[in-house]
Amino acid sequence: MSFSVTCLLKKQNRLLTAISVRHRSQRRNLGKPPGIAKTLEERMEEMNFKDPKIHFKVDIGLPTPQRDKKMETAKRIEFIKKIKCNAELEKLSRNNELPVSLDEISNDWSKTNAPLHIKKVAEYYGIFEHLFGDAYFTPYVQMDISYDYNSKKVPVYRGNIIKPNEALYSPKVNFEAPEKTLWTLMLTNPDGHLHKENSEYIHWLVGNIPGGDVNRGETVFNYLQPFPAKGTGYQRMIFVLYKQSSEIDFSSIKSVSEKIDLANRTFSTFDFYCSHEDIMTPAGLAFYQTDWDNSLTKFYHDQLSMPEPVYEYDFQPPYIKPQKWFPLKEPFNLYMDKYRDEKQIAKEFLMRKLRKTHPFQKPEPPLKYPNAVPFKKTTPSWLKLEMKKERLRWGRVNDY
Amino acid sequence: MLVGRQSKNILSSVTNTNIKRCLGTAPEDSGHAQFVYNRNPRNLEKLRIAYKPAGYHLEKPGREFWHKLQVTTSKRHVTASVLHHTGVVPVMATTAEWAVRKQLFSTLDKMAYITIGKVLAQRCLECGISDMINTYEVLPNSKLEALLENLLKGGIRLEEDPRYKSPNPWDQERPEKPWEHY
Numbered sequence: 260m261s262f263s264v265t266c267l268l269k270k271q272n273r274l275l276t277a278i279s280v281r282h283r284s285q286r287r288n289l290g291k292p293p294g295i296a297k298t299l300e301e302r303m304e305e306m307n308f309k310d311p312k313i314h315f316k317v318d319i320g321l322p323t324p325q326r327d328k329k330m331e332t333a334k335r336i337e338f339i340k341k342i343k344c345n346a347e348l349e350k351l352s353r354n355n356e357l358p359v360s361l362d363e364i365s366n367d368w369s370k371t372n373a374p375l376h377i378k379k380v381a382e383y384y385g386i387f388e389h390l391f392g393d394a395y396f397t398p399y400v401q402m403d404i405s406y407d408y409n410s411k412k413v414p415v416y417r418g419n420i421i422k423p424n425e426a427l428y429s430p431k432v433n434f435e436a437p438e439k440t441l442w443t444l445m446l447t448n449p450d451g452h453l454h455k456e457n458s459e460y461i462h463w464l465v466g467n468i469p470g471g472d473v474n475r476g477e478t479v480f481n482y483l484q485p486f487p488a489k490g491t492g493y494q495r496m497i498f499v500l501y502k503q504s505s506e507i508d509f510s511s512i513k514s515v516s517e518k519i520d521l522a523n524r525t526f527s528t529f530d531f532y533c534s535h536e537d538i539m540t541p542a543g544l545a546f547y548q549t550d551w552d553n554s555l556t557k558f559y560h561d562q563l564s565m566p567e568p569v570y571e572y573d574f575q576p577p578y579i580k581p582q583k584w585f586p587l588k589e590p591f592n593l594y595m596d597k598y599r600d601e602k603q604i605a606k607e608f609l610m611r612k613l614r615k616t617h618p619f620q621k622p623e624p625p626l627k628y629p630n631a632v633p634f635k636k637t638t639p640s641w642l643k644l645e646m647k648k649e650r651l652r653w654g655r656v657n658d659y
Numbered sequence: 660m661l662v663g664r665q666s667k668n669i670l671s672s673v674t675n676t677n678i679k680r681c682l683g684t685a686p687e688d689s690g691h692a693q694f695v696y697n698r699n700p701r702n703l704e705k706l707r708i709a710y711k712p713a714g715y716h717l718e719k720p721g722r723e724f725w726h727k728l729q730v731t732t733s734k735r736h737v738t739a740s741v742l743h744h745t746g747v748v749p750v751m752a753t754t755a756e757w758a759v760r761k762q763l764f765s766t767l768d769k770m771a772y773i774t775i776g777k778v779l780a781q782r783c784l785e786c787g788i789s790d791m792i793n794t795y796e797v798l799p800n801s802k803l804e805a806l807l808e809n810l811l812k813g814g815i816r817l818e819e820d821p822r823y824k825s826p827n828p829w830d831q832e833r834p835e836k837p838w839e840h841y
Binding site: 335338339342343345348349351352353355357359360361363364365366367368370371372376379380382383384385389416417418419420449450451452453454456457488490491492493494495547548565566568570572573574577593596597601604653654655657658 | 690691692694695696697698699700701702703705706708743747748749750751756757758759760761762763764765768769770773774777778781782784785786787788805825827828829830831832833838
C-alpha cells in the first residue's frame with residue numbers, strides 16, 4: 260500500500276516538471292504597448308480639445324496701423340549696410356565694448372513689437388478672459404504710467420509688482436494722441452472683490468479725456484488705492500484705455516464723493532464695454548500686481564471703517580481611509596487620533612501648553628539635550644514617543 | 660481678534676494643470692465673506708502653492724518648473740525666451756527685433772548674447788517674472804555664459820523655490836509658509 264502511494268507521488272512529480280511552462284508576468288493591467296497606446300501629451304490634447312467653431316475669440320481692438328513696409332525694409336537694409344562698413348563699431352563689438360543703450364531699445368520696442376508682446380503677456384495673465392470674456396484686443400496705443408513714491412518714479416509695465424503704499428495717489432498717465440480725440444481711462448481690479456465671485460472693483464475711471472491729457476478729463480470714479488486683503492496673495496490692477504468716437508454721458512454711473520462706498524464700486528468691465536460698444540474701442544493696456552503690506556491695516560480701519568479681513572489659502576484636507584474595527588499593524592494612539600475631532604486635539608495641546616506657562620515668570624528654557632532626559636521606568640513606550648515628540652518639537656506641538 | 664480662522668471647506672475645483680483660484684477663510688461674525696476668490700492665474704505660483712509637473716524622476720533635464728529659460732540659436736539670430744510649463748512663452752527677446760538689431764554689429768557674436776541677456780532680464784522684471792530655472796551647462800568664457808551672467812546682473816534668479824505642500828497634522832515637519840514673509 261505505502262509503496263504504491265510513493266510511486267504515484269513520484270510519477271506526479273515527474274509529470275509536473277515535464278509540464279512546467281515559462282512563467283508569464285501577472286501584470287496584465289499595463290494597457291497597450293508603447294507604439295500603439297497614446298502618449299500623455301496626445302491624451303491631454305484630446306481631453307483639452309476645443310472646437311474652433313465654438314471657442315473662438317473676437318478682436319474688438321483698433322485696426323493695425325498702416326505702414327509702408329517696403330520703404331521701411333529698404334531703410335533698414337541701408338542702415339545695416341552702414342553698420343557693417345563701420346570699422347570702429349566692429350572693433351568695439353569684437354572687444355565686447357559696444358555701447359548698447361537699454362532705454363533706446365525699450366523706446367524702439369514700444370514703437371515696433373510692443374503691441375504683440377503686451378497682448379501675449381496679457382493673455383498669459385488671463386486679462387482678456389476675465390475682463391472681456393471671449394474678446395481680445397491688441398494694445399496699439401502705448402501708455403506711460405508712473406506713480407510718485409517718495410519723489411521717486413514707480414512705473415507700471417505689464418505685471419510688475421507695486422506695493423499698496425507706493426500707489427496711494429493717482430499716477431501720472433501719458434499717451435500720445437491727437438488734440439481732437441476723446442479717450443476713457445479705467446483702473447480695475449478683477450481679483451479683490453470681498454463679497455462677490457467673478458466681480459471687480461473699479462478703482463479709477465476718467466472719461467472724455469481730450470487729446471491725451473488726463474487732468475482735463477471728466478472723473479467718473481475717484482482714484483482709490485489698491486487694498487488687497489491679507490492672505491489673498493497677488494492681485495492684478497489693470498489700466499485699460501479706450502478710444503471714443505464721440506462724447507459719452509457718464510452721469511448714470513458717476514459717483515464722485517470723498518467717502519468710499521465699496522458696494523457702489525462693484526463693477527463689470529464686460530457690461531460697461533457692452534453698454535458703450537458702438538462708441539468705445541479698447542486701445543491701450545498696462546497692469547501691475549499688488550499684495551498686502553502693513554500700511555493697509557490703517558486704511559481698512561480709517562477709510563473703509565471695517566475690521567481688517569485676514570484670509571488663508573484653503574488647502575484640500577488629507578484623505579483619511581475609513582476606520583476599521585481591527586486595524587492591524589497600526590500604532591493605536593496615532594491611528595485613533597486620525598478619527599478624532601481636530602478641535603478637541605487642538606484644545607488638549609493648548610491646555611497642556613497653558614498648564615506649563617506661568618503668567619509672571621519667564622518661559623522655561625528649551626532643553627539642551629532633549630534626548631538625554633530620562634523617562635520614568637513605568638512609562639509605556641507609546642507615551643515615551645509622545646513625550647519625545649514634545650521635547651524635540653516634532654509634529655502637532657508646532658501648531659499650538 | 661481674528662484668530663479662529665479654521666473652517667474646513669473642500670477646494671471645489673482643482674484642475675490638473677493650473678489651480679486658478681485662491682480661496683480664503685475668515686470668521687463669520689466680522690461681516691466679511693467667508694471666501695474670497697483670487698482669479699489671478701499667476702498668484703499661486705507667486706505664493707509657491709501652484710502645481711508643478713514632476714515628470715519622470717530619471718529624466719534629464721527634468722520638467723519640474725514654473726518658468727524655464729530657453730536659448731535657441733539659428734543661423735542668423737539668437738533668441739532667449741521664458742517657457743511656462745503649460746507651453747506658453749510669455750516673454751522673449753531676440754536679435755531679429757529691429758529695436759535690438761539696430762544697435763548691434765553682428766547678431767551672433769558675444770555682444771549680441773550680452774545684449775539679449777540684458778534685454779530679457781529687463782522684460783522679465785517688467786512682466787513680474789523674477790525666478791526661472793536654467794538647465795544649460797555652460798562652458799567657461801562661452802557666449803552662453805555671458806548671457807546668463809547678464810541675466811543674473813539684471814536681477815533674475817536662475818533657480819526656483821520648491822513647491823509648498825501643506826503638511827498633514829501628523830507630519831513631523833512644519834515648513835515655513837512662503838506668504839507670511841513680506
